[in-house]
Amino acid sequence: MRQILLVVSVFALLFAACKSKRSNSVIPPDKMELVLRDMMRADKFLADYVLNKDTTKKIDSESVKLYQQIFSIHQISGEQFQKSFSYYKEHPDQLRAIMDSLSRPVSAAPTEMVQPLPAPQPQSAADTTQNKADTNQKPKIKKVMAID
Numbered sequence: 001m002r003q004i005l006l007v008v009s010v011f012a013l014l015f016a017a018c019k020s021k022r023s024n025s026v027i028p029p030d031k032m033e034l035v036l037r038d039m040m041r042a043d044k045f046l047a048d049y050v051l052n053k054d055t056t057k058k059i060d061s062e063s064v065k066l067y068q069q070i071f072s073i074h075q076i077s078g079e080q081f082q083k084s085f086s087y088y089k090e091h092p093d094q095l096r097a098i099m100d101s102l103s104r105p106v107s108a109a110p111t112e113m114v115q116p117l118p119a120p121q122p123q124s125a126a127d128t129t130q131n132k133a134d135t136n137q138k139p140k141i142k143k144v145m146a147i148d
Contacts, residue, residue: 027076027084033098035074035081040102042066 027035046062071078088095 025080025083026087027080029094029098031074031076032084032088033101035070035076036098037102038070038073039067042070 043063046059046066050062051057051059068078071081088098
C-alpha cells in the first residue's frame with residue numbers, strides 16, 4: 001500500500017511540475033516585456049499625437065494596426081501574444097516580475113558599439129620637461145606682405 005501511495009504521489013508531483021512549466025508557444029518573459037513596452041509606447045503615441053490631432057480616427061482600429069506592426073517586429077502572432085498573456089495572467093508571480101520591470105526606466109541603448117578609449121600612458125620625465133619647454137617659448141610669427 002505504501003508503495004502504491006509513493007508511486008501515485010511521485011506521479012502527481014511530476015505532473016504538477018510539468019504543468020507549471022511554460023510551454024514553447026508562450027513568449028519568454030524578457031521578450032514579453034519588450035512587446036508590452038512597445039504596446040504601451042504605441043498607446044501613448046495614439047493618445048498624444050494621432051487621436052489628439054485627428055478626432056475622426058477610432059482608437060480600436062488604430063491600436064490594432066499598431067499592435068500588428070509590433071507583433072511583426074517581434075516576430076510573433078496576435079494569438080501567440082494572447083496565449084502568452086493568458087498564461088502570465090494565470091501565473092501572477094511571473095506577470096508581476098514583468099510588470100515591475102516595465103515600471104523601471106529604460107536606459108537608452110547605443111546605436112553603435114562604442115570602443116573604450118585607451119588608457120593614458122605615463123609620460124617619462126624627459127617628455128614632461130620637453131612639453132614645458134615648448135609651452136614657455138613664444139610663438140614665431142611669420143610676417144606676410146600684403147599686395148594691394
